Amino acid sequence: MALMSIEDLRVRFPSAAGTVFAVNGVSLAVEKGEILGIVGESGSGKSVTCQSLMGLLGPRARASGRVRYGTAEVGIGDMVALRRAGRFPAAMIFQDAVAGLNPIRTVGSQIAEVFTFGRGMSGAEARRRTLELLTSVGIRDPQQRLGAYPHQMSGGMNQRITIAMALAAEPELLIADEPTTALDVTVQAQICALLRKLVDDTGVSVIFISHDLDLVTEFCDRVAVMYAGAVVEVGDSRRLKRQPRHPYTRALFAAIPGHRPPFSQLEEIPGEIVIHGAEPVACGFAPRCPRRLERCTVEVPPLVAGEDGGRLACFNPHRVRA
Amino acid sequence: MARNIAIAVLRMAVTVFLAVTFVFVIMRVSGDPIRALLPLDAPEELVEATRIEWGLDQPLHVQFFAYVGHLLQGDFGRSLNDSRSALAIVLEKVPATLLLMSSGLLLSLIVGTSLGVLAASHRGAFLDRLVMTNAVLVHSIPSFLLGIVLILIFAVWLGVLPSGGGPSLGHLILPAAVIGLSHAGVVARFVRSSTLEVLAQPYIKVAGLKPLPRWYMLAAHVLPGTALPLLTLIGFSLGAMIGGAAIVESIFAWPGVGRFLVSAVARRDVAVVQTIVILVALMMAAANLLTDLLYVLFDPRLRGRRPA
Amino acid sequence: MTGDAPMIEVRDVRHVFASPRRLWRTGSEVRAVDGVSFSVRAGRTFGIVGESGCGKSTLASLLIGDRLPQSGEIRVAGETVQTHLARGRKSYARVIQMVAQDPFGTMDPRQKVGPQIDETIAIHFPMAAPERRARTVAMLRSVGLAESVYGKMPHQISGGQRQRIAIARALVVEPRILICDEPTSALDVSIQAQVLNLLLRMQERLGLTIILISHDIRVVGHMSHEIGVMNAGRMVEQGAAAELLRHPAHAYSRALFDAAPGAGRLMHGAADVIETAQGQA
Numbered sequence: 031m032a033l034m035s036i037e038d039l040r041v042r043f044p045s046a047a048g049t050v051f052a053v054n055g056v057s058l059a060v061e062k063g064e065i066l067g068i069v070g071e072s073g074s075g076k077s078v079t080c081q082s083l084m085g086l087l088g089p090r091a092r093a094s095g096r097v098r099y100g101t102a103e104v105g106i107g108d109m110v111a112l113r114r115a116g117r118f119p120a121a122m123i124f125q126d127a128v129a130g131l132n133p134i135r136t137v138g139s140q141i142a143e144v145f146t147f148g149r150g151m152s153g154a155e156a157r158r159r160t161l162e163l164l165t166s167v168g169i170r171d172p173q174q175r176l177g178a179y180p181h182q183m184s185g186g187m188n189q190r191i192t193i194a195m196a197l198a199a200e201p202e203l204l205i206a207d208e209p210t211t212a213l214d215v216t217v218q219a220q221i222c223a224l225l226r227k228l229v230d231d232t233g234v235s236v237i238f239i240s241h242d243l244d245l246v247t248e249f250c251d252r253v254a255v256m257y258a259g260a261v262v263e264v265g266d267s268r269r270l271k272r273q274p275r276h277p278y279t280r281a282l283f284a285a286i287p288g289h290r291p292p293f294s295q296l297e298e299i300p301g302e303i304v305i306h307g308a309e310p311v312a313c314g315f316a317p318r319c320p321r322r323l324e325r326c327t328v329e330v331p332p333l334v335a336g337e338d339g340g341r342l343a344c345f346n347p348h349r350v351r352a
Numbered sequence: 353m354a355r356n357i358a359i360a361v362l363r364m365a366v367t368v369f370l371a372v373t374f375v376f377v378i379m380r381v382s383g384d385p386i387r388a389l390l391p392l393d394a395p396e397e398l399v400e401a402t403r404i405e406w407g408l409d410q411p412l413h414v415q416f417f418a419y420v421g422h423l424l425q426g427d428f429g430r431s432l433n434d435s436r437s438a439l440a441i442v443l444e445k446v447p448a449t450l451l452l453m454s455s456g457l458l459l460s461l462i463v464g465t466s467l468g469v470l471a472a473s474h475r476g477a478f479l480d481r482l483v484m485t486n487a488v489l490v491h492s493i494p495s496f497l498l499g500i501v502l503i504l505i506f507a508v509w510l511g512v513l514p515s516g517g518g519p520s521l522g523h524l525i526l527p528a529a530v531i532g533l534s535h536a537g538v539v540a541r542f543v544r545s546s547t548l549e550v551l552a553q554p555y556i557k558v559a560g561l562k563p564l565p566r567w568y569m570l571a572a573h574v575l576p577g578t579a580l581p582l583l584t585l586i587g588f589s590l591g592a593m594i595g596g597a598a599i600v601e602s603i604f605a606w607p608g609v610g611r612f613l614v615s616a617v618a619r620r621d622v623a624v625v626q627t628i629v630i631l632v633a634l635m636m637a638a639a640n641l642l643t644d645l646l647y648v649l650f651d652p653r654l655r656g657r658r659p660a
Numbered sequence: 661m662t663g664d665a666p667m668i669e670v671r672d673v674r675h676v677f678a679s680p681r682r683l684w685r686t687g688s689e690v691r692a693v694d695g696v697s698f699s700v701r702a703g704r705t706f707g708i709v710g711e712s713g714c715g716k717s718t719l720a721s722l723l724i725g726d727r728l729p730q731s732g733e734i735r736v737a738g739e740t741v742q743t744h745l746a747r748g749r750k751s752y753a754r755v756i757q758m759v760a761q762d763p764f765g766t767m768d769p770r771q772k773v774g775p776q777i778d779e780t781i782a783i784h785f786p787m788a789a790p791e792r793r794a795r796t797v798a799m800l801r802s803v804g805l806a807e808s809v810y811g812k813m814p815h816q817i818s819g820g821q822r823q824r825i826a827i828a829r830a831l832v833v834e835p836r837i838l839i840c841d842e843p844t845s846a847l848d849v850s851i852q853a854q855v856l857n858l859l860l861r862m863q864e865r866l867g868l869t870i871i872l873i874s875h876d877i878r879v880v881g882h883m884s885h886e887i888g889v890m891n892a893g894r895m896v897e898q899g900a901a902a903e904l905l906r907h908p909a910h911a912y913s914r915a916l917f918d919a920a921p922g923a924g925r926l927m928h929g930a931a932d933v934i935e936t937a938q939g940q941a
Contacts, residue, residue: 249921287853287856287876288878296853296857
């Protein structure tokens with residue numbers, strides 16, 4: 031059984047230009063001990079989906095949908111309360127690691143406080159656990175780092191700290207929202223390796239959000255591709271890389287430099303993403319889709335199991351090659 | 353670091369020097385101290401003799417150099433009133449003023465910070481607007497008016513507090529209240545916006561995801577963020593209060609430096625006025641320097657680069 | 661300039677940012693560019709790839725003439741940058757132009773987009789206003805933007821469109837060389853494709869020499885003839901793109917390519933080329 035699943039999540043925001051329908055019927059499941067990648071461009075709704083799980087949407091958002099966690103099933107609106115009551119052990123890390131750390135307190139104290147004030151441990155015990163945690167996220171001289179301040183360390187180091195901070199609460203799910211986008215490529219590789227190691231060692235599940243399709247298909251176990259607030263394709267990452275079936279997934283791959291011979295023209299998706307201003311009644315990608323059928327403009331394609339084990343929301347996907 | 357302190361101290365000295373020079377000139381140019389000292393019908397020879405006795409017949413620049421020379425030896429001059437050492441007289445009155453100002457400051461901080469945090473946590477709600485409007489209102493009332501009103505209410509109508517005098521605790525209540533309440537508005541507005549700024553920070557959002565109790569969040573993450581800017585406000589507040597001290601002390605007949613300054617100016621007691629000015633300038637400059645030092649001490653980002 | 665001489669020649673260029681020693685602090689020295697040499701022939705693209713702090717942006721500012729190197733020589737179209745600048749910034753601007761990462765940064769937020777390009781034309785070419793406007797509109801069209809964009813304000817257009825405008829403004833001056841410093845880092849993948857395609861088309865049409873700087877090896881590998889890998893102010897390796905990608909010799913290059921997502925494709929040839937979306941079902 032899945033560790034957690036989201037069912038039919040819908041999120042709307044009021045804005046100056048009318049209502050923004052940021053998430054329109056997203057259903058996703060995360061298994062225990064897996065790394066699920068969520069990939070999409072701006073406006074895809076990937077961040078909003080995960081923020082709603084953590085109750086970070088803000089008062090103006092209107093969200094509906096259900097979350098199944100373990101045996102409990104709650105409405106999306108109850109996620110904040112659930113999390114505060116300690117019954118939804120999930121943690122989240124963000125793109126800007128330094129911004130998420132208190133600049134006037136030591137890094138060690140920000141981890142230790144979870145142990146002392148969150149779990150009621152003694153100061154000495156908390157210190158010991160903090161040092162352990164710092165070691166497990168690959169920091170080589172944890173004693174020194176205890177008294178360090180965020181501005182004294184590099185971006186990669188700070189991201190390790192935020193991972194440690196997130197793990198202090200012993201979550202079962204870690205949501206990482208573009209954690210490596212602001213980091214150098216070599217540091218990105220280290221952080222991804224660290225996450226993989228943590229998953230292998232502790233069985234924590236990870237949701238990894240990124241805009242980089244190459245990265246998620248190489249690093250994650252399963253990948254969900256989102257467009258205009260909906261999941262358009264989800265499946266095993268290797269299979270998805272070899273045979274993307276949704277026209278958007280395929281176009282996205284073809285747009286990345288390197289999938290075509292050098293100096294050739296990359297795939298250009300005509301038009302621009304349009305974020306829904308009303309409840310969607312058709313496929314969000316239809317206006318730009320080269321495989322568009324009449325049906326696509328009047329009906330929302332449901333996310334259904336495909337022939338090869340993944341799920342697909344398309345009326346005219348690419349066929350599976352033999 | 354040491355160089356910065358040295359520069360700051362130098363700047364302080366220059367400020368004090370400029371203040372003293374200014375007062376020195378103004379006091380002698382704006383009126384005749386000797387005529388103010390002696391009775392109106394005093395004979396000319398007595399006036400002249402007194403003037404020579406006090407050295408006030410000399411040209412201005414000669415007087416000035418003599419004065420500076422004495423200052424550097426620790427001689428602040430004598431009061432025209434009773435020929436006692438100006439410094440001694442002024443220093444006698446300093447504790448009373450310190451008591452009043454620190455009580456006022458403390459009151460304004462307690463009331464202002466509570467109201468500010470309250471307003472920030474109910475941002476946009478009726479409570480927020482109520483607190484803020486009142487803050488502006490009370491601050492707009494001139495302190496002497498507020499003082500008189502409070503005297504009327506508590507000393508005259510209710511008769512529970514003395515209307516003036518001191519420096520006992522009972523006499524302290526009303527004047528401290530005037531200073532404190534008047535300034536609380538400024539503190540409240542400042543704390544409110546400072547708190548809102550801190551609450552908007554990403555690290556507060558991230559800390560909120562940790563399983564921490566709410567009181568701890570406030571005490572360990574929100575308040576420390578507002579404490580630093582509050583330091584600069586305190587530095588500024590001291591300056592504002594010194595200015596207002598003269599008025600409040602006069603209204604309540606509180607035996608402090610402010611009230612003494614008012615009477616000394618009226619009497620053209622030059623040495624006393626100059627001494628008070630020096631003291632006040634030194635105090636304000638020292639307050640600013642202290643604020644800067646504390647800021648560096650408490651904000652790790654300002655302590656200079658250390659290797660990662 | 662003879663047909664054989666390279667369009668750009670960089671010889672042992674060094675540039676150091678120094679914080680001199682003072683009573684209250686120890687001095688520090690950052691060797692932003694520490695002995696870089698390479699050359700680029702006309703009409704070719706030289707890609708520079710490196711991580712943050714490697715000195716690639718400083719190198720770009722040296723090429724464009726914002727700074728003069730402390731030692732070494734940069735020759736552009738046969739003459740040193742100093743010689744060019746001595747003739748005036750304006751004339752150098754017709755030799756070399758830059759497109760930077762932040763398209764918003766080079767645009768006046770309070771002026772409409774079209775007139776800003778008109779202004780650039782006016783600085784360099786004596787032309788009547790209607791002619792200028794026609795030139796601008798033609799340039800907008802060739803970068804794939806509709807004429808209606810002329811009258812828009814910078815905040816009214818998308819990031820991809822802004823980057824196209826930056827390219828339009830750079831090309832309207834008819835430079836021989838274009839320096840692109842992380843031109844697509846802030847853009848979505850599909851928009852990045854549009855901008856890179858545009859650059860390729862423009863190069864073919866106008867015979868541009870391009871220096872393409874990016875931290876993303878995929879971008880550099882896609883459209884460079886020669887590639888240089890930078891680290892800590894030095895160019896640790898350089899050579900023909902295809903060869904360098906397939907057989908990186910320097911340890912740093914290997915580490916960089918290993919870590920980069922999608923680099924496997926570049927390194928092992930485009931074996932798994934994906935058919936276009938219009939391709940077989």
